[in-house]
Amino acid sequence: MKKPAPPRPGGRSERVKTAVFDAVEHLIADDPGGIPSMAAIAVRAGVNPTSLYRRWGDVNILVAEVATERLVRDLPVPDTGSLHGDLTGWASNVARNLNNRKNSALLRIMTATARASRTARDLNSLPIGRRIAELEAMLARARKRGEYAPDLMDILDFVLAPIYLRVLFMGAIRDADFVGRLVDRVLSPPL
Amino acid sequence: MKKPAPPRPGGRSERVKTAVFDAVEHLIADDPGGIPSMAAIAVRAGVNPTSLYRRWGDVNILVAEVATERLVRDLPVPDTGSLHGDLTGWASNVARNLNNRKNSALLRIMTATARASRTARDLNSLPIGRRIAELEAMLARARKRGEYAPDLMDILDFVLAPIYLRVLFMGAIRDADFVGRLVDRVLSPPL
DNA sequence: GGATTAAAGCAATAAAAATTGCAATAGCGA
DNA sequence: TCGCTATTGCAATTTTTATTGCTTTAATCC
Numbered sequence: 001m002k003k004p005a006p007p008r009p010g011g012r013s014e015r016v017k018t019a020v021f022d023a024v025e026h027l028i029a030d031d032p033g034g035i036p037s038m039a040a041i042a043v044r045a046g047v048n049p050t051s052l053y054r055r056w057g058d059v060n061i062l063v064a065e066v067a068t069e070r071l072v073r074d075l076p077v078p079d080t081g082s083l084h085g086d087l088t089g090w091a092s093n094v095a096r097n098l099n100n101r102k103n104s105a106l107l108r109i110m111t112a113t114a115r116a117s118r119t120a121r122d123l124n125s126l127p128i129g130r131r132i133a134e135l136e137a138m139l140a141r142a143r144k145r146g147e148y149a150p151d152l153m154d155i156l157d158f159v160l161a162p163i164y165l166r167v168l169f170m171g172a173i174r175d176a177d178f179v180g181r182l183v184d185r186v187l188s189p190p191l
Numbered sequence: 192m193k194k195p196a197p198p199r200p201g202g203r204s205e206r207v208k209t210a211v212f213d214a215v216e217h218l219i220a221d222d223p224g225g226i227p228s229m230a231a232i233a234v235r236a237g238v239n240p241t242s243l244y245r246r247w248g249d250v251n252i253l254v255a256e257v258a259t260e261r262l263v264r265d266l267p268v269p270d271t272g273s274l275h276g277d278l279t280g281w282a283s284n285v286a287r288n289l290n291n292r293k294n295s296a297l298l299r300i301m302t303a304t305a306r307a308s309r310t311a312r313d314l315n316s317l318p319i320g321r322r323i324a325e326l327e328a329m330l331a332r333a334r335k336r337g338e339y340a341p342d343l344m345d346i347l348d349f350v351l352a353p354i355y356l357r358v359l360f361m362g363a364i365r366d367a368d369f370v371g372r373l374v375d376r377v378l379s380p381p382l
Numbered sequence: 383g384g385a386t387t388a389a390a391g392c393a394a395t396a397a398a399a400a401t402t403g404c405a406a407t408a409g410c411g412a
Numbered sequence: 413t414c415g416c417t418a419t420t421g422c423a424a425t426t427t428t429t430a431t432t433g434c435t436t437t438a439a440t441c442c
Contacts, residue, residue, distance in 0.1 A: 112303030161356035162348035
């Protein structure tokens with residue numbers, strides 16, 4: 001019989017949070033268009049609704065926190081020896097990660113709840129900050145190799161943005177070579 | 192003294208709808224991050240809350256309908272004699288239209304509530320169908336003039352998507368030449 | 383091992399959202 | 413102009429959401 005995992009640091013508080021976040025993810029996967037109620041989340045997580053109100057106050061705040069944390073967790077940054085390979089691998093991971101009901105629903109929620117930064121002073125504080133950090137690491141590596149590295153904003157505009165548009169407004173990314181073409185284009189030096 | 196506009200066809204039903212949609216827009220402009228309650232909408236519109244529940248059933252359905260109808264209303268399709276001029280004018284209109292609190296909030300709501308088409312069979316049925324129809328008209332005109340016209344999907348990916356990404360995740364479009372650079376790039380034939 | 387504290391649970395209560403049955407009204411069409 | 417119908421309004425009621433005061437519990441620290 002499998003021994004239960006030892007409690008993670010933070011004790012019950014952390015266990016409750018994990019149970020709640022798991023519950024939110026499952027409920028969103030079950031009904032991607034809807035926002036679950038606090039009651040439903042509490043039942044699914046096996047906790048008391050009062051705990052949810054005390055800790056998060058509002059279901060939209062909770063759901064937003066789940067969406068950001070569970071969706072934008074670190075993706076591996078490939079190290080293929082070329083920026084083309086690295087970027088293709090990374091973008092394929094992003095696209096694949098979003099190409100299911102749960103994660104596309106989480107992206108939708110993250111988009112809906114994003115508090116747009118007023119100053120864009122710290123790009124890493126944006127909801128897509130993790131993606132940005134991954135790209136920065138990738139671009140720094142490319143420059144180290146002496147490769148042409150496009151501007152970070154260009155990759156956001158011409159790789160990440162089209163992926164998001166397809167997922168949010170066209171349901172899925174069905175074109176197998178879509179990511180490859182995006183990468184080819186952004187790595188073409190501007191005329 | 193200005194005479195009031197004659198009532199539009201559809202009578203009270205249409206007047207109630209207009210009042211309700213106006214109310215939703217104003218409440219969203221006042222608090223771009225929030226979804227107004229049915230009670231608040233009813234008060235602002237001067238109608239009975241029961242009418243809202245009877246007609247729309249759920250505040251999210253109502254707000255989604257307002258977001259789609261008020262945001263994605265027809266934008267003028269410029270006719271400058273060249274695709275470059277037409278596309279630049281069109282994209283500038285899209286960007287300018289979204290560069291205020293109300294419309295960016297409406298875009299966020301539209302994104303959150305978009306029911307992604309499963310088959311993408313009819314692009315025009317998508318929430319961004321109006322933008323697509325505008326682009327189709329523009330591209331048809333360019334082909335008539337014998338100009339190189341990129342694929343419609345490329346314009347969505349490399350012009351509309353970056354605009355949406357900036358608005359949704361970076362707060363606003365502050366780069367004055369942003370749209371110009373997007374158009375230049377998409378009109379460069381792929382290598 | 384025990385004290386302390388923060389987090390969670392419980393049950394009652396308050397507030398808000400949503401529904402229902404019936405009445406009133408707008409406005410279309412004959 | 414009048415009849416008819418769909419829509420809207422009203423008030424009461426139900427349901428759901430959210431809050432509150434107090435108790436219990438987990439777990440940290442000494």
